[in-house]
Amino acid sequence: MIPYGLALLLVALSGIPGLFLQKGGGRIAAILQGLGALAGLTASLHLLCGGRPWTLSLPATPLGSAGLLHFDAIAAFFLIPVLLVPACGSLFGVGYWRDRDENASRLHLLYGLLTAFLALLVAASHAFTFLLGWEGMAMAAFFLVITEDRNPETRRAGWIYLVSTHTGTLCLLGAFALVSAATGSFAFSAFPAGLAGTGRLTAAFVLFLLGFGFKMGAFPLHFWLPPAHAAAPSHVSAFMSGVLIKMGVLGLVRFLAWVPDPPLWWGGVLVILGALSGILGVAFALGQHSLKRLLAYHSIENIGIILLGIGIGSIGKSTGHLEIMVLGYGGGLLHVLNHSLFKGLLFLAAGSVVHATGTQNLEELGGLARSMPRTSAGFLTGAWAICGLPPLNGFISEWLIYLAAFRGLILTRSPWPILTLTALAIIGALALACFCKAFGIVFLGEPRSEHATHAHESPRTMLVPMGILGGACILIGLFSFLGLPGLDRLVADLAGQQVLPGIGELAHLPALSVLAIPLLGLACLLWRWARAMPSARQVPTWDCGYAAATPRMQYTASSLADGLVSGMRIVLLPKVRWRRILAIFPSPRRFHSHLPDPVLDRVASPGLDLLSRFLILFRILQRGYLAVYLLYVMLTLIFLLVWMVV
Amino acid sequence: MFCDFLLALAFLTNFSLAVSGRINKVIQMAVFQGVLLGLMPIAMGLGRHFHILLMALAAIVVKGWLIPFLFRRAFKEAKIQREVDPYISYPASLILCALGTGLSLLMAQHLPLPPDTPHPLLLPASMATLFTGCLLLVSRKKAITQVVGYLVLENGIYLFGLLLVEEMPLLVETGILLDLFVGIFIMGIVIHHISAAFDSMDTHNLSKLKD
Numbered sequence: 031m032i033p034y035g036l037a038l039l040l041v042a043l044s045g046i047p048g049l050f051l052q053k054g055g056g057r058i059a060a061i062l063q064g065l066g067a068l069a070g071l072t073a074s075l076h077l078l079c080g081g082r083p084w085t086l087s088l089p090a091t092p093l094g095s096a097g098l099l100h101f102d103a104i105a106a107f108f109l110i111p112v113l114l115v116p117a118c119g120s121l122f123g124v125g126y127w128r129d130r131d132e133n134a135s136r137l138h139l140l141y142g143l144l145t146a147f148l149a150l151l152v153a154a155s156h157a158f159t160f161l162l163g164w165e166g167m168a169m170a171a172f173f174l175v176i177t178e179d180r181n182p183e184t185r186r187a188g189w190i191y192l193v194s195t196h197t198g199t200l201c202l203l204g205a206f207a208l209v210s211a212a213t214g215s216f217a218f219s220a221f222p223a224g225l226a227g228t229g230r231l232t233a234a235f236v237l238f239l240l241g242f243g244f245k246m247g248a249f250p251l252h253f254w255l256p257p258a259h260a261a262a263p264s265h266v267s268a269f270m271s272g273v274l275i276k277m278g279v280l281g282l283v284r285f286l287a288w289v290p291d292p293p294l295w296w297g298g299v300l301v302i303l304g305a306l307s308g309i310l311g312v313a314f315a316l317g318q319h320s321l322k323r324l325l326a327y328h329s330i331e332n333i334g335i336i337l338l339g340i341g342i343g344s345i346g347k348s349t350g351h352l353e354i355m356v357l358g359y360g361g362g363l364l365h366v367l368n369h370s371l372f373k374g375l376l377f378l379a380a381g382s383v384v385h386a387t388g389t390q391n392l393e394e395l396g397g398l399a400r401s402m403p404r405t406s407a408g409f410l411t412g413a414w415a416i417c418g419l420p421p422l423n424g425f426i427s428e429w430l431i432y433l434a435a436f437r438g439l440i441l442t443r444s445p446w447p448i449l450t451l452t453a454l455a456i457i458g459a460l461a462l463a464c465f466c467k468a469f470g471i472v473f474l475g476e477p478r479s480e481h482a483t484h485a486h487e488s489p490r491t492m493l494v495p496m497g498i499l500g501g502a503c504i505l506i507g508l509f510s511f512l513g514l515p516g517l518d519r520l521v522a523d524l525a526g527q528q529v530l531p532g533i534g535e536l537a538h539l540p541a542l543s544v545l546a547i548p549l550l551g552l553a554c555l556l557w558r559w560a561r562a563m564p565s566a567r568q569v570p571t572w573d574c575g576y577a578a579a580t581p582r583m584q585y586t587a588s589s590l591a592d593g594l595v596s597g598m599r600i601v602l603l604p605k606v607r608w609r610r611i612l613a614i615f616p617s618p619r620r621f622h623s624h625l626p627d628p629v630l631d632r633v634a635s636p637g638l639d640l641l642s643r644f645l646i647l648f649r650i651l652q653r654g655y656l657a658v659y660l661l662y663v664m665l666t667l668i669f670l671l672v673w674m675v676v
Numbered sequence: 677m678f679c680d681f682l683l684a685l686a687f688l689t690n691f692s693l694a695v696s697g698r699i700n701k702v703i704q705m706a707v708f709q710g711v712l713l714g715l716m717p718i719a720m721g722l723g724r725h726f727h728i729l730l731m732a733l734a735a736i737v738v739k740g741w742l743i744p745f746l747f748r749r750a751f752k753e754a755k756i757q758r759e760v761d762p763y764i765s766y767p768a769s770l771i772l773c774a775l776g777t778g779l780s781l782l783m784a785q786h787l788p789l790p791p792d793t794p795h796p797l798l799l800p801a802s803m804a805t806l807f808t809g810c811l812l813l814v815s816r817k818k819a820i821t822q823v824v825g826y827l828v829l830e831n832g833i834y835l836f837g838l839l840l841v842e843e844m845p846l847l848v849e850t851g852i853l854l855d856l857f858v859g860i861f862i863m864g865i866v867i868h869h870i871s872a873a874f875d876s877m878d879t880h881n882l883s884k885l886k887d
Binding site: 656657658660661663664667668671672674675 | 763779782783786787810811813814815816817822
């Protein structure tokens with residue numbers, strides 16, 4: 031309890047000194063965040079390795095009890111990314127967002143506050159504490175997104191985020207009201223007993239799914255995510271994409287833990303949502319021209335993978351096959367941690383690229399592997415992990431989900447495991463294609479613009495956090511079996527049952543490590559052997575007979591992905607403008623391609639425009655006369671009095 | 677007995693406020709009502725509580741002397757015309773005021789208050805005064821008549837407070853009185869600025885400020 035409290039205090043206060051200092055605020059914030067992360071990780075690891083959970087009643091206020099905190103395995107598990115990623119992010123921020131940059135002290139303050147709200151949220155076990163953390167998170171994140179608030183695009187992204195997060199909160203308020211009406215309490219501990227066998231479960235499930243779906247960015251509710259992630263500073267994007275959207279998963283997991291016997295169709299809904307988010311997320315990522323937008327769509331994809339895992343787990347619970355449940359839940363939850371690590375790493379690497387070149391437009395980058403070798407190594411590690419390739423951590427969690435789906439295929443007669451397997455396979459292949467594009471266009475080849483030509487490696491404060499996150503990815507990938515007791519305990523908490531089959535035996539994780547470590551050693555040996563070879567001659571590659579090859583003759587980001595994007599054009603509906611070249615000596619031609627977001631650009635924006643055109647009718651109420659406003663007050667007062675009497 | 681007499685006078689002043697066309701007279705009536713209600717605690721036989729006596733005295737001083745003084749100053753600075761200038765006609769005001777009084781008499785019986793109160797007219801009088809204050813606020817164009825509206829509104833609140841006077845701490849009443857004083861003080865400044873900026877005191881001009 032004390033390390034957790036200490037962590038909360040340290041991260042909450044981390045931005046305060048920066049308000050009073052001319053410079054050095056970022057450094058102090060990073061140090062405090064780092065100390066907070068150490069304290070919090072101690073608490074988490076202690077609990078996951080067998081410590082006892084604790085409960086704390088917050089002091090009562092004039093408005094009633096402020097709620098409860100309950101630090102169980104789920105809280106401890108989610109606390110790891112919640113503290114680790116911002117600690118790395120704020121260290122990265124020291125070099126990336128200097129103290130003299132726009133709104134720097136505000137950024138430091140809110141970065142710390144957001145971390146604190148998230149840490150509060152993971153341990154919340156009372157609707158009040160939960161919603162407090164939830165709203166605090168939403169507001170702090172809004173102000174972080176609009177850090178560069180002089181840019182109109184940024185402000186627009188901020189508004190979209192604010193509207194969608196509050197729509198989600200509205201659903202949550204409704205859901206909590208429903209649940210507490212059914213159970214007669216706002217404390218989470220009373221929910222499982224009260225929720226068993228009530229007729230309101232379906233409504234609560236739908237409302238919670240909507241509320242948490244907005245935060246997760248699950249498919250049709252994802253539209254706030256790409257603009258917000260592209261507009262925010264990179265270490266904020268890393269934080270939001272790695273950690274903040276996972277709070278939706280946390281909520282969903284908490285809800286599932288309250289329900290002892292979820293209907294089978296819940297799992298089906300989760301699997302469908304997961305498949306939709308996963309496949310469409312990665313498909314839209316393929317067509318993006320902006321590096322951070324591409325990564326943002328990959329967050330949607332990974333949320334899809336997490337939902338697939340949790341959905342399969344829930345199906346296992348409904349059908350009574352414990353090993354499916356254990357593998358599905360275990361895989362989904364482990365992917366939460368894994369995604370926060372490698373997505374954090376990828377966004378930090380993208381930030382490093384933006385810092386060095388001043389642009390996130392893929393068409394203007396290229397050849398950065400030579401000028402920024404460490405950043406490119408970091409990006410490659412993250413890309414390797416996110417594609418689910420062995421031996422990194424992404425592979426482990428996807429492996430668990432695959433195993434769960436295969437077992438589901440054998441043991442149950444429902445169609446969902448087949449859908450899961452198909453979706454996972456498509457996602458894996460497309461993700462690989464997409465990161466071939468991202469890494470190839472940004473880091474390989476020749477620089478495509480002046481920006482990329484003059485790139486330089488980032489300072490050490492930006493490289494070390496990438497190293498930490500990348501190291502964590504490798505560590506989990508190679509030594510996954512070490513975390514097994516913690517994962518087993520986590521799944522037991524989620525399932526509400528203590529005696530469960532162990533994930534380690536089901537998924538052969540020790541064997542995987544035994545297999546991976548020698549192979550990696552072999553790869554290292556091969557690499558050293560290759561480096562020890564006499565150095566190769568530097569000659570130009572064959573240029574097809576062109577007299578003067580220029581960087582413009584390289585594949586562009588659009589052309590590399592064109593095969594896949596135009597193959598899926600029935601779904602993606604890309605907007606392409608160009609004219610066919612027919613003459614032998616053609617005049618200059620332009621090519622323009624753009625991939626509008628299906629929900630934001632085709633549904634949400636026009637819909638909101640329509641809504642605001644309707645709401646403008648209410649402007650007649652605003653007369654500009656004080657007397658009229660007072661009249662409104664008076665009429666309301668009289669109405670209330672009469673209503674009370676009658 | 678004396679108490680009921682004062683309350684009846686308060687009802688009558690309400691009507692008089694609704695139909696007065698001269699600003700001078702409206703202010704006089706409001707001040708008169710304020711002093712009248714300042715006497716109420718004594719009439720109710722609450723003179724044995726020292727702090728209530730003190731409050732009554734403070735109310736009389738503020739409403740009977742300090743506020744008229746502020747009004748006179750605002751007058752002098754802003755060169756105000758003497759008409760009240762209402763949005764609706766005086767007969768309409770009178771009818772609305774009567775309706776409000778009737779409504780308060782009707783509603784006072786249904787409100788969840790202690791049933792054995794010794795002054796059955798106190799609650800309806802307070803609500804009727806509140807209602808008249810609102811009416812003045814809503815239906816008059818000039819800023820200074822709106823201030824009078826606030827003053828009357830506060831008279832209603834004060835009267836309502838007398839219902840609970842023995843339970844209500846001194847601090848609350850002092851707060852209300854201070855509120856009123858500061859409110860009118862600020863309104864005086866606002867009036868001055870409106871008349872300086874627009875060369876008139878008509879709040880109509882402020883509607884240009886809406887977006």
